[in-house]
Amino acid sequence: MKSLKDAIEQKGLIISDEVLKVDSFLNHQIDCPLVMEMADEFYEHFKDKKITKIVTIESSGVAPSFATACRFGVPMVFIKKAQPSTMQDPVSCQVFSFTKNKYYPICMERQYLSEEDNVLFIDDFLANGEAFKAAENLIKECGANISGVGIVIEKAFQKGHKYIVDAGYDFCALASIASIKDKKITWAK
Numbered sequence: 190m191k192s193l194k195d196a197i198e199q200k201g202l203i204i205s206d207e208v209l210k211v212d213s214f215l216n217h218q219i220d221c222p223l224v225m226e227m228a229d230e231f232y233e234h235f236k237d238k239k240i241t242k243i244v245t246i247e248s249s250g251v252a253p254s255f256a257t258a259c260r261f262g263v264p265m266v267f268i269k270k271a272q273p274s275t276m277q278d279p280v281s282c283q284v285f286s287f288t289k290n291k292y293y294p295i296c297m298e299r300q301y302l303s304e305e306d307n308v309l310f311i312d313d314f315l316a317n318g319e320a321f322k323a324a325e326n327l328i329k330e331c332g333a334n335i336s337g338v339g340i341v342i343e344k345a346f347q348k349g350h351k352y353i354v355d356a357g358y359d360f361c362a363l364a365s366i367a368s369i370k371d372k373k374i375t376w377a378k
């Protein structure tokens with residue numbers, strides 16, 4: 190997605206050879222028209238998959254997921270990082286955080302996914318795939334089917350890409366980074 194790659198090149202900050210900061214348009218302040226365009230791209234890719242729910246993990250996946258859910262006309266479920274006392278029948282597991290370098294719990298109310306659901310999982314970044322694997326656990330525990338994985342920015346040189354492709358999921362990354370070296374991004378596509 191050219192406009193996304195332009196935004197990354199013009200506004201992104203390369204923190205290291207493995208970490209990119211996109212707080213000015215995706216992770217803190219949000220460029221809403223750009224996020225709407227992301228939703229259009231995800232819709233084009235997954236429109237024949239009979240998607241019934243969009244699922245993400247809070248908080249950075251929420252904006253692109255919300256926009257995509259609006260585009261599909263389906264509900265969006267965001268997996269939570271803290272379990273509220275009001276949660277009645279949670280499914281939960283631990284995730285290893287790429288950015289925080291520690292485990293944290295995630296949970297969701299079981300009733301929001303069922304055997305009838307075809308889920309499109311969406312997230313802001315794909316690195317080693319730990320967030321996706323944890324979400325995959327919860328989605329499967331609810332009995333739902335994962336019909337696609339949509340990632341805004343993937344770093345294809347880390348482990349997550351291979352895991353998702355090898356597992357046979359329909360996968361779409363809007364910007365795919367082959368490598369980051371000496372503060373320069375090389376695009377995979």
Ligand code: 5GP
Nearest residue numbers: 207208209287314315316317318319320349
């Ligand atoms: P993974 O679980 O695939 O290892 O990492 C994905 C999660 O870590 C994403 O949900 C995102 O929040 C965070 N993340 C991974 N890589 C980056 C990065 O380069 N920059 C930022 N800002 N977040 C990242």
